[in-house]
Amino acid sequence: MYIYPYFNTMNTKFPGLFLLALCCTTLLFAKEVAEEIPPPDYIKTIQFVGDSEFSGTPIIALGKPLTLTFDDIHGNEKDYYYKISHYNFDWTPSMLYKNEFLDGFDDVRIYQYENSFNTLQMYSHYTLTIPNQDSRALKVSGNYMITVYDSYNEAVFSRKFIVYENITTTRAVVKRSRDLNFINTKQSVQFEVSSPNLILRDPERTVETMIIQNNDINTAITGLKPQYTITNTLIYKYDQESSFYGGNEFLFFDNKEIRSATAGIQSVDLQEIYHHYLLTDIVRANRRYTYNPDINGNFVVRNLRADNSNVEADYVWMHFALECYENIGDGTIHIYGNFNNYTLDDSTKLTYDKKSGKYFLTRLFKQGFYNYRYVLQRPDGSIDQGFISGNFDETENEYTIITYYRAPATRYDRVIGIGIANSANITN
Structure with a gap:
């Protein structure tokens, strides 16, 4: 015979069953965080x-x-x-x-x-x-x-x-870190959110923000609360809490002309399709920062000889080579960029060749202009973007600040404005 437990929060006769039921109820109503599904190889x-x-x-x-x-x-x-x-x-x-x-x-x-x-x-x-x-x-x-x-x-x-929705105005600046340990390697984003036409009630509970560096939502900073309010403006003047490692300018290749070598491409070979061999890259972490214009990790598909690059740009096997003598332990080295939405997988992992002492990767790319950099993925899954490229406060990065608001008694989070800042104008 099944005996139904008598639940009473003040005087529970079956505390173990009560806690079990409470945990099951919590799990039942817990919501799963959505993750992007990576595409298959084809x-x-x-x-x-x-x-x-x-x-x-x-x-x-x-x-x-x-x-x-x-x-x-x-x-x-x-x-x-x-x-x-x-x-x-x-x-x-x-x-x-x-x-x-x-x-x-x-x-x-x-x-x-x-x-x-x-x-x-x-x-x-x-x-x-x-x-x-x-x-x-x-x-x-x-x-x-x-x-x-x-x-x-x-x-x-x-x-x-x-x-x-374009309701608020966000003014943002990029500052060097106030922590002397990171003053040469980190960039801190400080911003203000002004809402002249919408009263943001109880902003510490109802307002959320997200800061994105170079369109890489995987490394976005969230959870910042306004430090104080002046009239209808929310002030966020954090330092470490809103700081990103500066990284380095992205490397690039441009194979808009498929039959001949162009910038960064050492040689071209035609087999079943074209193979392009890039010049060997080196570790930049132990070198001085050098400005090199980039498009902040993005890419553009283009074929110099095509009227419509969407269907006339060909696919090319790109051959990457990296000379790295640093000890990576049990980690793995990957190429990283918006070409695959900043995702690390087997198609981005370099393999070490003992004979040459270099790391190599061959990956299929559609013709165009691509930014990329090398990163180290540690055994715990964390990504060290500066291990090979280095981190410099002078690096030009673009930051996007997104403001969310859920008014009391409403059922969803509105996005009420965005702001843009660039570290090209970084100050102390």
Whole structure:
């Protein structure tokens, strides 16, 4: 016979069962944080573009269009579908129903695609633009995720994006760290959020911020609370809490001309498709900082001899070489950049060759201009971006500050404004 426990928080006859039930209830209502699904090997060159011309995690104004493109190098014109989801500030699912954040519907096929033309590597190029005839508009601001599915309803990959309302004004500056241990290696972002037309009630509880360096949402800083308020302005003058390692300028290669060597490319070889061999890179952490213009980790697809690079740019095997005599222990060295949304996997990992004493990697890239750098991934999964490239306070980096607000008694986190700062104007 089953005996039902008598629960009384003041006088519990079965404290163990009560605690078990409480834990189960907590787990039942716990929300899972959304993570992006990395694409399989046959999906290449995902570009997710909003207000900026560069790919990455789009940050777009409410009502503005965004475009997602990708290549399937199987080249057999598969059917792909998409779904859109809305999330809270912390990337847990929001309480909004689909019709509350989307005008129209999703879970429909991506109709626009075309096959590559005049390329050695065949591929199918897919384009999804929102709004479209099915998904007419996004109704509210906030964090979003778009997931691409195949005809078997299996998720192929997903990407985050952020929609904001232009309600607040964010003024930001980049300062050198006040901690003398990091004054030459870190950059601190200080900012103010002014809200002239919207009263931000109880901002310590209702306002959240996110600071993103070079469109890399994986290293974003969150959880900062306003230190004080002046009239309708929230002040954030943190030092270490809002600081990033400066890193170094990104390296680059440009293979817009596929048949001949260009900047950074040592030699070219034609096999089943073209192979490009880059000049050997070296460790920069023990050298002085040297300014080298970059596009902050981004990339641009282009073929010098094409009218439409989306379908006429070919794929090339790029050969990377790194001369590194530093002891990396059990860690692994990877190339890092927005070319794959700052993701580390087997396709980015370099292999050590004892004979030459160098690290090598061969990876498939679509023709274009690419930024990249070398990073060390330690056994615990953490990433040391300065181990090979170094960290310098003079490095030019771009920072984006995003402000979220959930008014009392509302059900989702609005994005009420963004701000931009650049460390080219760094001060003490």
